[in-house]
Amino acid sequence: MKAALIVAGWIAAPVLYMALFPDSLVLASQILLMGLFALSLDLLVGYAGVASLGHAVFFGIGAYGAGLLAANGWGEPLSALVLTMLVAAIFALPVGLLVVRGGSLGRLMITLGIATLVSEAANRASGITGGADGLQGMDVWPLLGLFSYDLQGRTGFVYAWIVLTLGFLAVRSIVASPFGLSLQAIRENPVRAAALGTPVRARLTFAFVLSAALAGAAGAVMAQTTQVVALNSLGVHLSADVLVMLLIGGVGRLYGGLIGAAIFMVVHHWLSDLDPVYWQIWIGLILIGAALAAPDGILGAIEKLRSRKQVAW
């Protein structure tokens, strides 16, 4: 019953949204893809307990991968999506091996360092990436050869929704698997997990690779639907933003990243309209307030309210 409702919700929501808000599909697509990106980080941070300040590297690899393919004659979006996910995963393997060797602060330093390195490399390699001007000249073919990208962004929205749904199902099934259980055990107590036979670093590296592939998917679809890729898609700033989105929604809860991304993006959009000069100050204040009022994110706050109610009854 509950499952049927959730499935109905996942199908009905985009249809309703397209009917009600046909003019804001572009922003909605970006929210969906940021949600997928935050979800990929949740697998790493919320379940495996590995914090990262460089996750945008894999989003950016996805974006530049799909962008470069489309700019060089490979406009077929689905094969490009799979290919760039693979590239992100392959790049994530050595990075992951390095990251999981560190302690929690060491991991932040390593991921931060890699994000800085990669974004500077992309900046220097302007012959390939377009540098600060962004990657130009993408030609993405219609989805399945049928649906071309309209100005309203209907195709992009449905594409983003489907990829998000598939990504969500993948993460949900991964965290419910024996592998996912072992990630949670490692998050809770890596030493004891090893004492029970878990190869801790190997497991975390695999989680890192899976998470990077999903982040790459989000970046690839973002590039394919917006048809531009800029340097800010792989830097430290976006890495911090996606971590904030996840924290706002609540870590380790699957929906946290989606909710956090929606709130973060809408508030950004709304405030920068409202106060084009000082909007970043408001964002900063909101972040501080959110961290104090709901330290476990919105979903954490809701859980707390619920359990309090149960006690009262």
Next chain:
Amino acid sequence: MVKPLLQTVELTRRFGAFTAVDRVSFTLPAGARHALIGPNGAGKTTFVNLLSGVLAPSSGELHFEGHCITRTPMHLRARMGLSRTYQITSLFPRLTAREQIVFALLERDDLGWSWLSPYAKRRAQYEEAESLLQLVRLTEEGDIPVRSLPYGKQRLLEIALGLAIHPSLLILDEPAAGIPSDQSAELFEVIAGLSRETAILFIEHDMDIVFRFAERITVLVNGGVFCEGTPADIAADADVRRIYLGDAENV
């Protein structure tokens, strides 16, 4: 001669100038019930950490079931059947008792990499987890996060986790530490009921418990083996009484 289950040769661990474990040569047969005693700071926990792989020895050798495991990482020792519990409870706070036992069982059964089907459908492991929960009398509390369990129950779960991987050697580091004596009696009842397929090496300060459950006792003092023998030998040893049991009687 039967090959020993566990053998250490001149096992040593130094921390800077301090030698915590000093050339300990120690043998444990399969199915043993062996107590490790000694005053505080004698190096008992460091010795256990060397056996389980938390620490690497400064020198010396370690053999388990005929294999040299001196440099073998902790998780592989566990896979070979060497299991331990911790003096300070070391569980998975936000997982339920059942989940963490199932996790240990899945690792033992080589399913830890499986990432496509849900763990909740692994019936064999859930049934075995249920019987382990029964063994340590935690069936009622099996489905709440263990951080909300009373400490005594956590100590019992600690043992259930150690047992879950079907060890041929289970090392118990002060299993009854921090719980009232009536509960520690219950806990040792559980331990006494364990199968002889599992050898038990335990650290314990309560001499009544040591003399009741141990078949052999090793006394560690200042990181080295002071003496070893049956409970009767140790009880009769005047030196041991002086340096260790005498203290215990005054507590």
